[in-house]
Amino acid sequence: MAVSDTTTAPMNHRRPSNARSILALTGPAYLWLVVTVLLPLAAMFYFSFLSDVPLAARDWHATLANYAAFFQQDFYRTLMWRSLRLGFEVALWCFVIGFPCAYVLAKTIKGRWREALFLMVIIPFWSNALIRVFSWTMVLRGNGILERFLDWLIPGFGSLDLMFTYAAVVIGLVHSYLPYMILTCYISLSTIDDDLIDAARSMGASRLTVLRRIILPLSMPGIVAGAVLIFVPVIGSFMEPRILGGREGTFLGTVIEDQFTAVFNWPLGAALSFILLACVMIIFAIFQPILRRAS
Amino acid sequence: MASVTVSHVNKAFGDFQALSDVSIEFSDGGFYALLGPSGSGKTTLLRQIAGFSFPDSGEILIGGEAVESLPVEKRNIGMMFQNYALFPNMSVFDNVAFGLMVRNTPKREIEARVGEALELVRLSGYDDRKPHQLSGGQRQRVALARAIVFRPRVLLLDEPLSALDKALRLGMQVELKRIQREVGITTIFVTHDQEEALTLSDKVGVLKDGKLLQEGTPRELYERPATAFAATFLGDANLFDGSADDGELALADGARLRTLEPLARTGPVTCAVRPEKIAIVAADAAISSDSNVLEAELEEIIFAGNSLNYLLRRGDVSLRVFAQNRAAADLQPGQRVRLAWRAADTIPVEA
Numbered sequence: 001m002a003v004s005d006t007t008t009a010p011m012n013h014r015r016p017s018n019a020r021s022i023l024a025l026t027g028p029a030y031l032w033l034v035v036t037v038l039l040p041l042a043a044m045f046y047f048s049f050l051s052d053v054p055l056a057a058r059d060w061h062a063t064l065a066n067y068a069a070f071f072q073q074d075f076y077r078t079l080m081w082r083s084l085r086l087g088f089e090v091a092l093w094c095f096v097i098g099f100p101c102a103y104v105l106a107k108t109i110k111g112r113w114r115e116a117l118f119l120m121v122i123i124p125f126w127s128n129a130l131i132r133v134f135s136w137t138m139v140l141r142g143n144g145i146l147e148r149f150l151d152w153l154i155p156g157f158g159s160l161d162l163m164f165t166y167a168a169v170v171i172g173l174v175h176s177y178l179p180y181m182i183l184t185c186y187i188s189l190s191t192i193d194d195d196l197i198d199a200a201r202s203m204g205a206s207r208l209t210v211l212r213r214i215i216l217p218l219s220m221p222g223i224v225a226g227a228v229l230i231f232v233p234v235i236g237s238f239m240e241p242r243i244l245g246g247r248e249g250t251f252l253g254t255v256i257e258d259q260f261t262a263v264f265n266w267p268l269g270a271a272l273s274f275i276l277l278a279c280v281m282i283i284f285a286i287f288q289p290i291l292r293r294a295s
Numbered sequence: 296m297a298s299v300t301v302s303h304v305n306k307a308f309g310d311f312q313a314l315s316d317v318s319i320e321f322s323d324g325g326f327y328a329l330l331g332p333s334g335s336g337k338t339t340l341l342r343q344i345a346g347f348s349f350p351d352s353g354e355i356l357i358g359g360e361a362v363e364s365l366p367v368e369k370r371n372i373g374m375m376f377q378n379y380a381l382f383p384n385m386s387v388f389d390n391v392a393f394g395l396m397v398r399n400t401p402k403r404e405i406e407a408r409v410g411e412a413l414e415l416v417r418l419s420g421y422d423d424r425k426p427h428q429l430s431g432g433q434r435q436r437v438a439l440a441r442a443i444v445f446r447p448r449v450l451l452l453d454e455p456l457s458a459l460d461k462a463l464r465l466g467m468q469v470e471l472k473r474i475q476r477e478v479g480i481t482t483i484f485v486t487h488d489q490e491e492a493l494t495l496s497d498k499v500g501v502l503k504d505g506k507l508l509q510e511g512t513p514r515e516l517y518e519r520p521a522t523a524f525a526a527t528f529l530g531d532a533n534l535f536d537g538s539a540d541d542g543e544l545a546l547a548d549g550a551r552l553r554t555l556e557p558l559a560r561t562g563p564v565t566c567a568v569r570p571e572k573i574a575i576v577a578a579d580a581a582i583s584s585d586s587n588v589l590e591a592e593l594e595e596i597i598f599a600g601n602s603l604n605y606l607l608r609r610g611d612v613s614l615r616v617f618a619q620n621r622a623a624a625d626l627q628p629g630q631r632v633r634l635a636w637r638a639a640d641t642i643p644v645e646a
Contacts, residue, residue: 195380198347201367202374203394203445213393217384 048270066271076252076272080279083252087235090173091181091227097174098181099223103215105182106189107197121182124175133243136172137163140244164246172240177233181226188222189215224291232280236273252276297358297448297481298323299344304353306339306505313339314350315505321449321483321498326475328492329485331502332528337485338453340502344483345451346370357448373442373480377454379434381426387413387437388422394445412440415474432463439471443478450475452484456491468495489529493517501525517569522645526567533568533614536646544641548610552587553638565646571617572640575605575632582635589634593626607632 052060070076105114139145142161151157162168200210238257241249259269299321306314314336321327329337343350346367355363362370381390391412395405413419416436426434442450456464472495475482486492492499493513500510509521520526523534537546542557544566554566582588591614597604605616
């Protein structure tokens with residue numbers, strides 16, 4: 001047997017079975033992806049060129065009107081800018097709040113305390129998103145928890161009603177997506193050798209210079225990954241804007257949701273979704289050189 | 296350039312006393328080795344001098360100026376780290392220029408001085424390389440150039456050669472010594488490698504358990520160790536335990552050894568003898584009157600190329616003797632041999 005193994009005939013026998021086992025192992029995953037992602041996406045892409053939902057009772061034909069609507073009506077472009085701005089601002093606030101937290105977790109705190117603090121970062125992931133958002137309504141509304149707390153802290157503070165404002169949407173989204181930024185920054189910060197920081201200080205660098213020249217550049221992959229992970233879902237988000245923003249919470253995501261659930265204009269909703277997707281891709285294409293350098 | 300004075304420095308980490316009452320004078324332009332096993336406090340001492348942590352009590356002076364409460368970035372020291380700690384996101388040029396850049400040196404001067412520093416470490420033309428494109432020895436040179444380019448008052452080296460393989464290490468020892476001499480900077484380096492300490496430095500301090508046991512030139516330390524620890528940590532040593540009797544060392548089995556100077560004290564005494572100072576002599580050989588003679592049983596011969604390493608036993612004491620290859624006699628394990636060495640090579644040490 002050992003001898004025949006070295007000849008070519010048995011080898012040729014084994015090759016097809018090798019291919020078969022590769023197919024058997026990877027097949028289910030690809031099939032799953034095709035059925036659950038690509039097919040619906042393709043169907044949506046098809047819908048986006050129709051004049052109406054393709055049901056038996058309806059009269060429909062192929063058209064570019066859904067895409068044209070976006071370019072003809074200022075309303076959609078304003079919404080696109082609002083959504084992009086929201087995505088940018090949420091990612092920025094997540095960085096401003098999350099990076100120092102990740103730094104402390106990675107560089108200052110060791111052992112059990114780190115685990116405990118990590119748990120506190122992860123907990124938002126465990127709770128239901130809807131409950132999380134509704135609990136914010138109780139904090140942010142007039143005479144709510146935040147107002148009473150500030151009034152207790154600073155007597156005569158007055159009233160503060162953040163509910164149904166742009167700020168409320170940002171607060172809710174930052175809360176939801178902050179863990180992504182903390183975790184990605186933590187990972188890239190913890191790979192920075194402490195000796196690098198010591199070395200920079202030994203050469204006379206102030207803490208600010210160390211941050212600017214060593215820590216930020218070396219943790220850029222984590223910052224960029226976190227920003228992308230936050231930016232993409234936030235510009236399409238509809239739940240937080242709807243519940244916390246009210247009338248102020250109209251973004252492209254909520255309009256798209258409306259097309260599917262309220263107005264029943266799937267073709268327009270699909271067309272707007274693909275325009276949003278195209279926008280994200282264009283942005284990434286523009287920032288590609290920076291992203292590549294960062295990682 | 297400046298001298299460094301450490302006086303009565305104490306440092307504890309919780310219950311662990313890392314440094315206790317350490318005082319050392321590092322003279323201007325000298326090359327000083329802090330030698331000790333791991334946990335001896337040598338790295339802690341270096342970090343106090345650098346300013347990464349501060350002593351609980353005691354004084355540290357650099358060039359006569361008290362610095363024990365100044366943080367590292369204000370002390371103007373150059374430091375080279377064990378793993379070199381080059382900035383992976385910067386080129387060789389930017390790494391070396393970093394210390395000048397933070398000092399707001401004009402651009403043209405930075406270029407000139409980085410060029411000089413790279414020339415000094417023989418890495419001219421490597422400006423644009425990234426650290427990951429360099430070999431271990433080249434990274435070490437960049438780290439050294441980076442540490443001295445801004446003309447610090449003191450150069451601190453943490454286990455500078457331990458990450459290199461042996462052939463490179465020997466080359467870098469020579470380089471390091473040449474560069475230190477050319478620059479003339481006060482240099483303090485930490486090592487656990489006794490050979491490195493002896494060959495590189497002009498003064499060595501031996502640390503153990505947070506205390507400075509002994510300091511002196513490499514020769515002094517090697518020839519006249521003050522403690523049994525210093526004798527065995529710096530090179531090899533045979534230790535003879537006995538008691539002082541009439542100025543001589545009386546061993547438990549009745550043999551008597553004369554020492555460097557007649558023993559002034561009484562009671563138990565330990566003496567150290569370097570293995571290469573002992574000769575295995577023929578039974579009928581004439582022995583000079585100032586020599587000690589002992590008999591021992593040869594247990595094993597280890598061939599080490601240029602030398603032979605004899606392991607011997609006398610009672611329950613094991614002994615070692617090193618001999619040059621050319622002088623080696625034809626001996627067999629199990630044989631009883633005569634050992635002889637000069638009384639002056641028998642050094643009383645603290646146990």
